[in-house]
Amino acid sequence: MMEALQLPFLQRALLAGLLVGGLASYLGVMVVQRRLSFLGDGLAHAAFAGVALGLLLHEEPLWVAIPFAVGVSLAITWVRERSNLGDDTAIGIFFAVSVALGVLFMSLRQGFAPDAVAYLFGSILTVTQTDLWVMGLIALGVALLAPVWSHWAYATFDRELALADRQPVLLYDYLLAGLIALVVVVSVKVVGIVLIAAFIVIPAATARLLSRTFSAMTVISVAIGVFSVIPGLAAAYLFDVPAGSAIVLVQALLFALALTLRR
Amino acid sequence: MTAAAVEMQQYSVRFGEFQALQEVNLSLPQGAFVAIVGPNGAGKSTLLKALLGLERGSLRDGPTQVSGTVRVMGLPPRKVPPGWVGYVPQVKGFDRSFPALALEVVVSGLRRRWPFIITAQERKKAEAMLDKVGALALASRRLGRLSGGELQRVYLARSLIREPRLLLLDEPATGVDVVGEADLYRHLEAYQAERGATVLMITHDWEAAQHHASAVLVLNRRVVGYGPPEQVLCHECLSQAFGHVGHGHNLVLGGRS
Ligand SMILES: Nc1ncnc2c1ncn2[C@@H]1O[C@H](COP(=O)(O)OP(=O)(O)OP(=O)(O)O)[C@@H](O)[C@H]1O
Numbered sequence: 001m002m003e004a005l006q007l008p009f010l011q012r013a014l015l016a017g018l019l020v021g022g023l024a025s026y027l028g029v030m031v032v033q034r035r036l037s038f039l040g041d042g043l044a045h046a047a048f049a050g051v052a053l054g055l056l057l058h059e060e061p062l063w064v065a066i067p068f069a070v071g072v073s074l075a076i077t078w079v080r081e082r083s084n085l086g087d088d089t090a091i092g093i094f095f096a097v098s099v100a101l102g103v104l105f106m107s108l109r110q111g112f113a114p115d116a117v118a119y120l121f122g123s124i125l126t127v128t129q130t131d132l133w134v135m136g137l138i139a140l141g142v143a144l145l146a147p148v149w150s151h152w153a154y155a156t157f158d159r160e161l162a163l164a165d166r167q168p169v170l171l172y173d174y175l176l177a178g179l180i181a182l183v184v185v186v187s188v189k190v191v192g193i194v195l196i197a198a199f200i201v202i203p204a205a206t207a208r209l210l211s212r213t214f215s216a217m218t219v220i221s222v223a224i225g226v227f228s229v230i231p232g233l234a235a236a237y238l239f240d241v242p243a244g245s246a247i248v249l250v251q252a253l254l255f256a257l258a259l260t261l262r263r
Numbered sequence: 264m265t266a267a268a269v270e271m272q273q274y275s276v277r278f279g280e281f282q283a284l285q286e287v288n289l290s291l292p293q294g295a296f297v298a299i300v301g302p303n304g305a306g307k308s309t310l311l312k313a314l315l316g317l318e319r320g321s322l323r324d325g326p327t328q329v330s331g332t333v334r335v336m337g338l339p340p341r342k343v344p345p346g347w348v349g350y351v352p353q354v355k356g357f358d359r360s361f362p363a364l365a366l367e368v369v370v371s372g373l374r375r376r377w378p379f380i381i382t383a384q385e386r387k388k389a390e391a392m393l394d395k396v397g398a399l400a401l402a403s404r405r406l407g408r409l410s411g412g413e414l415q416r417v418y419l420a421r422s423l424i425r426e427p428r429l430l431l432l433d434e435p436a437t438g439v440d441v442v443g444e445a446d447l448y449r450h451l452e453a454y455q456a457e458r459g460a461t462v463l464m465i466t467h468d469w470e471a472a473q474h475h476a477s478a479v480l481v482l483n484r485r486v487v488g489y490g491p492p493e494q495v496l497c498h499e500c501l502s503q504a505f506g507h508v509g510h511g512h513n514l515v516l517g518g519r520s
């Protein structure tokens with residue numbers, strides 16, 4: 001196990017897992033408390049369309065998927081602010097359009113696409129130096145934006161009071177939407193498109209069960225998001241199973257535990 | 264002469280096809296305790312929101328048309344320093360599932376942001392305020408587990424914590440028991456005496472309005488009446504206000520002031 005950590009690709013996998021786990025579980029707190037859990041799924045499929053377009057154009061998929069998913073996320077937010085269709089409907093429409101586009105792009109591409117499978121189910125061992133740099137930059141950005149937590153939390157608690165106190169609530173909504181999209185895209189390689197939403201939702205939901213305050217919920221969520229990666233990756237390495245599945249199952253186990261333990 | 268606490272001229276708000284407020288004219292002096300009464304849907308909450316600069320509602324409900332002028336202590340609502348105005352929203356407004364302690368809710372009023380960590384100083388201040396409204400025992404209780412009346416006390420403490428000069432209360436006595444209601448008016452009157460603040464309170468309880476308010480504003484999309492309680496809360500003017508719900512245009516504009 002320890003000598004395995006000498007392997008560069010495993011080091012990259014671990015670092016990627018920790019970064020993505022921490023980011024997703026941090027933003028997940030807002031997502032869960034605002035009842036936007038479906039957003040993770042919607043954006044994962046937008047990332048899928050972006051990746052498919054990147055593969056079709058023979059570009060690095062990340063560079064296509066990032067603007068695509070961020071654009072979809074901002075568009076979802078725009079529709080949510082402007083109609084009373086309900087968040088699930090607004091997200092559902094973009095979800096469907098993204099899948100339709102993704103499938104279309106895939107079919108336009110000649111021949112079999114083995115790399116597409118890697119994106120669907122994740123392949124943490126193929127994380128590159130570039131991927132790590134992008135994750136690191138996003139993590140740095142989110143860390144620098146730490147003071148925004150208070151504003152997001154305030155508007156999550158009571159939007160009207162936040163507005164009455166002259167908070168630029170709308171601006172912070174778009175910022176949150178953009179950041180979630182970024183995190184979803186860089187998580188694709190680590191957990192795969194089909195499992196990203198779990199990374200965002202499960203740690204925060206677990207933390208919600210165990211917390212009396214929103215700050216405690218945030219801290220516990222991040223702790224779960226980060227620390228579930230280590231046993232998850234170890235299990236993946238030892239039993240040769242997909243890392244994304246293993247990590248998500250560890251998180252689910254913690255959720256079940258919290259459900260039985262909470263007072 | 265000091266500016267009126269609240270002044271509205273030909274102020275109208277229209278949500279799509281629906282006229283919520285129509286040509287409201289009023290001028291409330293500083294230091295007044297004004298009870299706002301009127302039927303459901305009369306635009307009472309809309310009027311308070313206008314004073315907070317929130318008249319446009321959310322974009323979700325379609326376009327909002329606003330005309331006329333509002334001044335709060337001589338300033339347009341959005342120019343008023345937020346610390347000058349305290350606000351207790353109508354009960355239905357907030358998310359009970361948010362994990363928070365009562366103390367945090369009060370501190371959020373102090374900071375105008377959500378607290379990650381509460382400093383000792385903030386704690387002291389918030390506890391003192393909770394104590395004032397008889398809710399110190401609730402400080403470390405969870406928001407979601409408070410009863411309606413307990414919640415109202417916490418929100419009252421929150422609205423008072425920055426010692427506002429104008430207090431806007433949207434049905435603060437809803438769900439509060441008899442003792443709690445008496446407490447509420449005692450706190451409000453004490454605060455007013457101490458600070459010379461202006462209080463605007465929406466209520467469906469005319470008797471309380473009669474006893475505690477210095478003036479009553481009867482609203483049904485338009486101003487139906489304004490003046491001392493014993494003048495305004497007469498049978499005839501109230502039947503005017505309440506008898507024509509949904510036909511705001513037929514109402515006679517109350518001329519007293
Ligand atoms: N953002 C909005 N969009 C559309 N219509 C609205 C909006 N806000 C309020 N209304 C409508 O305006 C009318 C007045 O609402 P308001 O909340 O001011 O009434 P109220 O006098 O406070 O009533 P209540 O006693 O029931 O609290 C209602 O018919 C309501 O449906």
Ligand SMILES: [Mg+2]
Pocket residue numbers: 307308309353433
């Ligand atoms: Mg109301």
